[in-house]
Amino acid sequence: MHRIFCIPELVRLIVSYAACEEEHNTFDGAPHFSHEDSQRLLAGLARTSTIFTDAALDFLWGNIGYGPDVLFLVLRLLPQNCARLLLDNEGNVVSLVVDRPLVQSDWTRILWYSKRVKTYEHDSYWSASVHLRPLCLLFSTLPATFLFPNLLELSWCFQGEDDMQLSSRFLSPSLQDVWFSGDTRGVLWASTALAAQNHNLVGFSATCANGTSVEPDAFGAFLGSWKHIRSLRLPACTAKELRQLSSLAALTSLVLDTFVGPSKFLDGNRDARFVALKYLTLGQISLSTAADILPTTDKSPLEGVRLVGLTLPTTNTLVDLITGIIHSRTLNTLHIQVKGDSDFIAPVHSLTCIRHETLTSLCLCVDGGYLFDDVDFADWLPLVPMLQELVLAQMVPQSRLTLDALVSLAEKSPRLSSFGATLRVPHFPTLRPSSVRQARPQQETLSTLRVGLTDPTHLHEMAAFLSGLFPGLTTIDHGFVDTSPPGRQWKEVERWLDVIRRCRKEEQEWTLLLKTEGGRNTRLG
Known part of the structure; x- marks a missing residue:
């Protein structure tokens, strides 16, 4: 036996090449095997020599x-x-x-x-x-x-x-990532038992069955002991537990399904809280509590914020909240869903406070008020030049966006790949194919469109209009509200989009062929 096989690290490296399935290949130049081929190779190595037995079995059973x-x-x-x-x-x-x-x-x-x-x-x-x-x-x-x-x-x-x-x-002490769900009593018992013998967790998620409540401070007894935790999800959180979380230096991702407690709970230097936090999701929370948790410094490493079931006292407070969030220079994702029973009734004349050079995903869902009109929308798009996903979901009666918003998208959002919004179409029947054929900007990257319309008629013209603006469009959905056209009608739009794309492709192929043949004939002549 060559002495190279006495080095365990090299033996494991050799075996790892046999474990390189096509979808999990992490080695440059390594062969690509299917799952079945990989399993057979590893089993063969385990039987071939005692040198490879342990390493091959570790890969077989570990994966x-x-x-x-x-x-x-x-x-x-x-x-x-x-x-x-x-x-x-x-x-x-x-x-x-x-x-x-x-x-x-x-x-x-x-x-x-x-x-x-x-x-x-x-x-x-x-x-x-x-x-x-x-x-x-x-x-x-x-x-x-x-x-x-x-x-x-x-x-x-x-x-x-x-x-x-x-x-x-x-509940082994070696565990690094744990997901508990289902019966509340079982989740709490297992969480406590795990914490008693494992202080090295990297990821922990606990969710409880619908309709069940969690006792206050149920996790407070052990949260502070998880010094290495990087990703954490809790079904409920109190002020006491949040104080413990804010001091965890390794915490980069935090999800709190609900929050129970007063709105003011954190004392001391705000800049010293959640120093490593990159992704934050808060559910069923008041605006004042959310504002208390969110960092306000531009040095914050925050990259993604999701606020679900947010309650707002007034419209202006939403603008104030967003203004505070976007201080983070690294922010790329902002999703806010305002709770249905919120007093969010006064119109938001403009959310142009959202201006950010790195924001790639923005989702705003509100039940009352409106977010933009066409003019505001067109003026705002250049303020978020990196947007790839945009959702503006609201009830149709409050919507002020029309089809002109889609034209603005084509002109001013070259990177956008997914767009969803509620659109008013008060004069859609006036749209004619002749207007569609007029010179329009084309946005090549948009592939997914979700819209709610006030008028479901003239779907063929709609398909031509969309195809002219967005040649790369592959998926279209019928929006967010009950007044939208039914799904089967949007399937008709998709079908016509398909026809238009195929016709356009055939036209391009024929044009290329005629040019080629014409060139040959010219040379022959």
Whole structure:
């Protein structure tokens, strides 16, 4: 044996080339294998030589995937005389039958492989009582504390007490990313149990079933101990918990589904809060609380802000809030959805306060008032030159944008690829193909359009109009409001767009052919 094979890092590098599936290839010059070919190569390496066995098995089991398949494969390693998996004709597990309690020697083979598993997702497939109770009985004899001691990623949907008992065998201290969902009691129990033995989490997400509430400060006992956490999602948050979060130096992404507490809660230097935060999503929150959380300095690394279910006392406060957010020079995404029962009734005559050189995605959804008229819209577009996605969703009666807004887009937003808005079309029947054929600016990058219209007629002319403005348009949807044309009518627009594109392509091909043939004839003559 060459001494090069005594270096574990080189052995793993050799094996990693066999694990390079086409969609996960990270090595320059590495071959591209399908998933099946990669699995066969790794299995062959594991059998070929003891030099490659450990490394090949690590890749095989480490990338085995999510879902019930992982546990299914592990349970198949059980001795035949102690437990049986009953399968249906399609190979699905119908029941798990435990014939006798397992002893330590029965687990030897399982633990040899299970220590290599890196990801596991426990979903409703294994949450049925026909599976859970036998599994709990089975794992009660496990000689180790955890079934997967080197697990890195865990996703668990809780549905009852059996889930809580079983999950304790999967809360390994090695975990880096965790997603808990479902029954509130199970989510809180598992979160507390995990925090007691794991202070090195990088990502944590907890969501609870619809209609359930979370006790105040349910996560406050352990949030401060996760010093390395970078991504965090909580179903609810209080002022006390938010104070702990604001001091986490590694936190770059924060999602709070709801906020419970007073609007003023943070004291001290605002610039010292959330120093690394790049992405922030706040749900069901008042404007004053949102303003208190958001950084106000242009040195903030904030790149994306999403405010969902925002309540506003007055219209002007929305402008004030946005003005504060866009101080961040690195901001590229801003999504704001104003709650339906908000007192947002006075018109916003202009949101030209949104001017930003790096903003690429803007979404504003309001139930009352209006965001722009055509003149404001045309004047505003040059202030956001990098926009690639723009959504302005509002009720039709309040909308002041017309088809002229689309012309402004074609003229002034060369990078936009997706646009959604509610448009008023008070004089759409006056649109004629002759006006469509007039010289119009063409915007090549727009591929997706979502619009709500007040008049669903003259769809053929609409298709020609859109095709003339946006030659790259491939997807069109019927907007945000009930008064929009039904989907089947927009399918008609899509069909006509298709016809127009094909005709245009054939015309270009014929023009090129005639030019070529004409050139040849000229030379021959």
